[in-house]
Amino acid sequence: MADKQNIKYSRDIQVVYYPDVDVMVCGIGCAGLTAAISAGRAGANTLAIERWPFAGGNTTAASVNGCCGLADMTTGKLAVGGIVTELLAEAGILVDRGIENDIVVEPKEILHHKSEKLFEPITDIEQIRKAHTRLPYAWDMEKFKRIADKLLLEANVKTLYHTQIIDVIVVGSKIEYVLISDRESVKAVKPKIVIDCTGDGNIAAWAGVPFEMSDNPQPATLVFYVANVNIPKDKQKLQDKCTEVFRQAYEKGQLDTFGGPYLSWPGANIVRFNAIRQKLNTLSTEALSSVEIHSRAQAWKMFELLKSQLEEFRNAQFLSSGSAIGIRESRRIKGKYTLTADDILQNRRFPDAIVKGAWNLDYHPSDKIGHHPQQAIPAYDIPYRTLLPVKIDNLLIAGRSHSATKEALASSRVGVTAMGMGQAAGTAGAIAAKENILPRDIDINKLRATLLKQNVIL
Numbered sequence: 001m002a003d004k005q006n007i008k009y010s011r012d013i014q015v016v017y018y019p020d021v022d023v024m025v026c027g028i029g030c031a032g033l034t035a036a037i038s039a040g041r042a043g044a045n046t047l048a049i050e051r052w053p054f055a056g057g058n059t060t061a062a063s064v065n066g067c068c069g070l071a072d073m074t075t076g077k078l079a080v081g082g083i084v085t086e087l088l089a090e091a092g093i094l095v096d097r098g099i100e101n102d103i104v105v106e107p108k109e110i111l112h113h114k115s116e117k118l119f120e121p122i123t124d125i126e127q128i129r130k131a132h133t134r135l136p137y138a139w140d141m142e143k144f145k146r147i148a149d150k151l152l153l154e155a156n157v158k159t160l161y162h163t164q165i166i167d168v169i170v171v172g173s174k175i176e177y178v179l180i181s182d183r184e185s186v187k188a189v190k191p192k193i194v195i196d197c198t199g200d201g202n203i204a205a206w207a208g209v210p211f212e213m214s215d216n217p218q219p220a221t222l223v224f225y226v227a228n229v230n231i232p233k234d235k236q237k238l239q240d241k242c243t244e245v246f247r248q249a250y251e252k253g254q255l256d257t258f259g260g261p262y263l264s265w266p267g268a269n270i271v272r273f274n275a276i277r278q279k280l281n282t283l284s285t286e287a288l289s290s291v292e293i294h295s296r297a298q299a300w301k302m303f304e305l306l307k308s309q310l311e312e313f314r315n316a317q318f319l320s321s322g323s324a325i326g327i328r329e330s331r332r333i334k335g336k337y338t339l340t341a342d343d344i345l346q347n348r349r350f351p352d353a354i355v356k357g358a359w360n361l362d363y364h365p366s367d368k369i370g371h372h373p374q375q376a377i378p379a380y381d382i383p384y385r386t387l388l389p390v391k392i393d394n395l396l397i398a399g400r401s402h403s404a405t406k407e408a409l410a411s412s413r414v415g416v417t418a419m420g421m422g423q424a425a426g427t428a429g430a431i432a433a434k435e436n437i438l439p440r441d442i443d444i445n446k447l448r449a450t451l452l453k454q455n456v457i458l
């Protein structure tokens with residue numbers, strides 16, 4: 001291997017949209033989507049940037065379809081309102097949990113019945129382990145993309161897809177410029193407020209904010225779909241049979257590992273598999289590339305095993321896999337407060353709570369096969385300070401890289417919770433830009449009152 005070589009590179013870069021950007025949202029995944037919509041609705045000139053050609057992040061790109069975090073799993077009551085319920089009304093679908101007398105409210109009705117019990121809770125560990133699907137609500141991903149576009153447009157958000165954020169320039173304790181690479185060239189944006197919704201905490205890390213990253217983070221998963229399956233009435237039984245096929249294959253060395261499998265049923269004769277489990281350093285492009293290649297091979301291996309061994313899969317076809325592998329855990333950015341598992345378990349109340357977390361403590365182990373234990377917990381407070389990074393003053397962070405320990409992130413990482421954080425960050429960013437103050441200096445009572453007016457549940 002040749003010695004390392006560095007070069008210095010310099011050229012003039014055009015500053016675009018200057019001086020108009022009040023709020024720049026980096027990444028239009030779960031958190032970024034609601035951050036951009038809420039900042040736009042609040043009247044801030046909002047620019048939102050995404051590397052994929054659609055919004056939704058893991059929800060769409062990685063085919064993650066469960067609405068985890070939507071309701072308190074111990075009561076069945078709605079836990080996160082606001083934009084999430086608008087999205088759900090348009091792009092939500094009901095799925096069969098196979099539980100008799102389940103109270104299930106149609107996604108459209110959730111928008112107007114926020115305190116109602118949506119479903120019978122599943123809190124028993126054994127039930128959670130077995131349930132083929134734990135929530136009766138899922139996203140229709142193609143509708144999700146369309147509704148996301150519509151809400152962004154209606155909120156007057158300048159939305160750029162196919163654009164990669166590549167670096168930041170920090171002056172003092174502020175991000176002065178964000179560098180982007182679009183289909184033309186490298187450009188710069190000079191926003192007042194930046195919201196990092198990249199899931200990996202890229203912007204915060206590049207700006208020098210300290211972060212933590214587990215040596216053994218939760219594994220990544222390539223979701224895949226199999227069509228033309230003869231799905232029996234007893235879906236749990238089919239899930240158990242698939243588990244057994246994968247377990248035996250693992251013992252014979254035919255599969256290197258597997259999680260769950262968690263099966264869901266997005267359409268007639270179609271089964272969706274959340275079963276691949278890959279350990280990786282999410283910041284390494286080389287590792288990510290080889291994991292994508294390996295996961296596709298493992299998905300096909302799983303499909304072939306099922307097709308050759310289970311009658312229900314005899315005529316099955318491999319339909320599709322996620323456009324990208326889904327990443328559960330990456331950088332956790334150091335914030336003014338770090339959410340802990342103890343905060344969650346003690347149900348600690350915070351005066352600066354801006355969203356409720358509601359999902360189980362659901363830590364996917366990368367070194368175990370099959371289903372893992374999960375703990376259902378009552379809905380809990382997520383403080384605004386977990387969205388305020390240390391060191392950089394004009395930055396907010398929302399989604400799975402907010403400030404949390406890895407144990408707390410086992411719950412707060414999920415999609416709906418990220419969307420709730422995004423709505424709070426976007427609203428806060430707009431207030432800060434309008435009042436020409438820093439996000440940490442905004443009146444928290446004003447932020448909470450504004451969120452309540454937006455039907456957020458606090």
Ligand SMILES: Cc1cc2nc3c(=O)[nH]c(=O)nc-3n(C[C@H](O)[C@H](O)[C@H](O)COP(=O)(O)OP(=O)(O)OC[C@H]3O[C@@H](n4cnc5c(N)ncnc54)[C@H](O)[C@@H]3O)c2cc1C
Pocket residue numbers: 026027028029030031032049050051052055056057058059062064065066067068069163164165166197198199200202220221222223274325326327328398399400401413414415416418
């Ligand atoms: C396999 C799997 C199954 C899951 N199952 C569920 C489930 O059923 N229900 C649930 O609620 N949650 C589930 N989760 C968790 C959940 O999907 C994520 O934690 C959630 O997506 C977090 O949202 P986010 O906005 O923080 O990140 P993301 O949704 O990942 O969004 C980050 C966005 O930033 C963009 N981005 C990143 N870097 C750049 C850059 N440099 N330039 C431009 N754009 C950039 C990305 O393209 C992406 O769109 C699952 C996760 C995985 C991996």
